[in-house]
Amino acid sequence: MDLLMKSLLLFTLLWTGSGVAAAADYKVTITGMKFGPPPAELKVGDVIVWRNDDIFRHTATARDKSFDIDLPPKSEGRMTISRAGAVDYYCRFHPAMTGTLDVRP
Numbered sequence: 001m002d003l004l005m006k007s008l009l010l011f012t013l014l015w016t017g018s019g020v021a022a023a024a025d026y027k028v029t030i031t032g033m034k035f036g037p038p039p040a041e042l043k044v045g046d047v048i049v050w051r052n053d054d055i056f057r058h059t060a061t062a063r064d065k066s067f068d069i070d071l072p073p074k075s076e077g078r079m080t081i082s083r084a085g086a087v088d089y090y091c092r093f094h095p096a097m098t099g100t101l102d103v104r105p
Contacts, residue, residue, distance in 0.1 A: 023045040023046050023047060023080075024043075024046050024047070025046070025049060026042065026047070026048050026049070027048070027050075027051055028049070028050050028051070028060070029053055030050070030051065030052045030054055030058050030060075030071065030097075031054060033054065033056070033097060035060070035089075035091075035098070035099040038099050038100065038101050038102070040102075041104075042102060042103045042104065043081070043084075043103065043105070044081055044082065044083060044103060044104075044105055045080065046080070046081050046103075047078055047079065047081070048081065049076055049077075050071055050079070051071075051075075052071035052072070052074065052075055052076070053074065054073060055073050056073060057070075057072050057073060057093060058071045058091045058093060058094065059071060059092045060077070060091070061090055061092050062087050062089050063088040063089065063090065064087060064088075066082070066087060067079050067087075067089075068092075081103050084103045086100055086102050087101045087103065089101065
């Protein structure tokens with residue numbers, strides 16, 4: 001086996017055995033003036049697709065200002081989670097609409 005083949009084999013073994021999990025996509029749907037339940041297994045690097053199924057405009061806004069997704073009626077917005085910890089969020093237009101993301105490293 002030549003050096004290139006050995007290097008590729010070693011790279012493949014290291015990559016597949018590294019334990020690095022792929023990022024996942026999750027959806028949080030807004031309907032009936034409420035956020036749906038947040039995903040339970042969030043990790044840094046995961047993507048949340050915020051879906052507004054209401055007839056009203058909403059936002060998904062972090063209280064710590066780490067994200068602010070504007071969601072006109074019947075629209076979606078995406079965000080990639082960049083840090084671990086608990087993040088409380090709300091709708092700027094309807095402050096009684098709230099939730100919390102619990103993100104693991």
